Amino acid sequence: MEPDLPVKAPAYVRADGTLGYDMDESFRDSIGTLDEKGKRKWVFAKKTKGRFTTLRTLVSIVLLGFLFAAPLVRINGNPLLLFNILERKFYILGQPFWPQDFYLVVLGFIASLAALALFTVAFGRIFCGWICPQTIFMEMVFRRIEYWIEGDAPAQKRLSAQSWNLEKTWKRSLKHLVFWGISFLIGNTFLAYIIGSEQLFEIITSSPADHIEGFIGMVVFTTAFYLVFSQFREQVCIVACPYGRLQGVLLDNNSVVVAYDYSRGEPRGKFRKGEERTLGDCINCYQCVQVCPTGIDIRNGTQLECVNCTACIDACDDIMTRIGKPRGLIRYASQNEIALKQPFRFSGRMKGYAVVVALLLGLILTLLFTRKDVETTVLRMPGSTYQELKDGSYANIYKYQLINKTNRDMAIELHLLEPTGGKAEVTRADKHLVVPRGAMLAGQLVVTLPYDRIKGLKTEVTIGVYVNGALADQQTVNFLGPIK
Ligand code: SF4
Ligand code: SF4
Structure with a gap:
């Protein structure tokens, strides 16, 4: 059976006798959502199902519930969370903070960045896939609405290619109307975190002329969210998010990321039922590529576009189950685990970040408990x-x-x-x-x-x-x- 590989150079023999391949790395010359002419390639990600999708859905429900409910929750009559930059008044967990406490906010911000860096060094972009509001709204809310109205990826592609007939007009109109409605809800929620829920209700229930600044804020927030989720979409993670840009310097060979086990999968090649398989486990079915919301092929290795959304894990696990192979050809793993079969280890770099986070947390807690009333x-x-x-x-x-x-x-x-x-x-x-x-x-x-x-x-x-x-x-x- 001939391997089906994106090889550039002929195979070579490694020191341990196994075959190695010089991969074609030209995919790194541009991001996955641009064609050769630099034009945007629209990503039609296929629906996924599987254990990670289910778990992420549950986590998303909890986080979305918290996001929408937090501005309404009161602790001892104070808002749970309020960041009123206009009146310079802040509430965190019902505790009032004033501009005089700004040093605590700055320290908290530095501690969060250090904790995020530690987390990223150890577990890659797990935050992007599981917690980031952009991914949650895009994958769990807006894309699901798209599936509901326009159907799965092939139907969406068909609809996009066809001319503006009745079907395309009503489906697109309905989709954008729902997108606008949800963006309005998100925009208002974010506004509630800034001005407080009472003031927001006042703005909503009275004439725009009485609250012109609030009304403008509402329109600006709604429009921004609508444009992000209907047009900019995965580009936020790929080109705009500064955290995404930091991955290159934070990740190392011990970081656990969503990774393709090339030592098990290569050489890849078609699966033929009943035939004894002499190739690797990857059957080159492209399911992992078709579900990817950032349009990449994870088999090429860790890429800056990957938001660790786990869709490719579920897609590949499904294929492995169907062909009778163990799950986990794509899984959470470090480069060293795949290449050297090393188990996860807490590297010196991780220990260094952990010490910084612990020190900062200790300092913040001390300052919080000694804060004057x-x-x-x-x-x-x-x-x-x-x-x-x-x-x-x-x-x-x-x-x-x-x-x-x-x-x-x-x-x-x-x-x-x-x-x-x-x-x-x-x-x-x-x-x-x-x-x-x-x-x-x-x-x-x-x-x-x-x-x-x-x-x-x-x-x-x-x-x-x-x-x-x-x-x-x-x-x-x-x-x-x-x-x-
Ligand atoms: S490569 Fe996999 S984990 Fe990364 S963004 Fe694509 S589907 Fe998600
Ligand atoms: S889904 Fe799995 S088997 Fe199919 S192409 Fe991707 S890695 Fe290979």
Whole structure:
């Protein structure tokens, strides 16, 4: 039986006596969705079924449920997640975060990047295939709608090639209408993460003229998602996503990726029932290529286009079962596992990333648990000077800002701690400051010092912030006095 190989050079004999082949690597000259002239090749991916598809469907249902429900969920009356960049107010797991906590956000972001890098070094683009919203929406929502309306890949190809008759018109119109509706839903959900669900409902239920910015945001988000999922599709993963671009530097021979076991599959060749097989297990049926949503042939090796969606694993497992061979010709495996039969090992690089992630997580947790409940800012009123009072003491006026970072209202008192003998008083009529949970209170404060406590032009004064009678924070500022 003759092998059916994409060979460029004749076969050679390896040191261990097995046959090796110089593969034609010209596929690496361009991405899989471009033809020789650089024109986009539309991918008509075939429907898949199998254990990975089922598992991914279940994971997607859970993640989509979370994505759509999270803006509506409240913890102690606070949103579960809110990233209100317009009002600079953030809630993570119901905990309020302010711009003053930005260092935590930055550290969290760095830790997430390090964790993602570790994950990628160990398990390749598993995030892309299982968790990334782009893949989930594209493969589990939009492509399934396409199957439902236009049929499987061959029917889609036929429809695309035929002229605009009644069938093509109604199928395409229905598809794009549904795509637009789902994009509207996704756009609104993302908007809810930014402005909050209450404000979103207000925008939806009132005239666009009353909320022109919100309405524009809604249209922009909806249009962007519609264009991504109806036109740009897999190109997001191939050419736009920066994480995808990083694969080349993150993956090594120990990374577990969706891989074709060429040592078992080659030399590939047609399957003939009843005939004794002298070739490898790959029967060159192209099922793995036909299901690939990024239009590649995984048998060529790891490629930047592969989003580890596992469709080719299911397709090939199905073929292997039919021809009576063990599953796993395409499977999660590292290059070293396939070439050298080495089991998975935690490489030095992985250990290094793990240490960085652990350190960052430790730092974030420490900072989170030692975060003050109340954040105080006291600044001297710009342009003001000291004032001499009738009793011979001197006064300075300050601006204060109190941020309550907890989920309960706070009764706050401000007292002068240093130097003794003076006092700090808020200028408002109601001297009992109550800062509602997750809110900010600002006002003016007058600090008075007797003459003998003033050191000269600048005297340091410390103001204590008491919550329910206990000292919770303190601020030291300069007090302007007469030159002595
Ligand atoms: S090669 Fe396989 S895992 Fe990679 S994108 Fe294509 S079908 Fe998905
Ligand atoms: S599905 Fe499996 S047998 Fe068929 S071409 Fe792909 S690797 Fe070979």
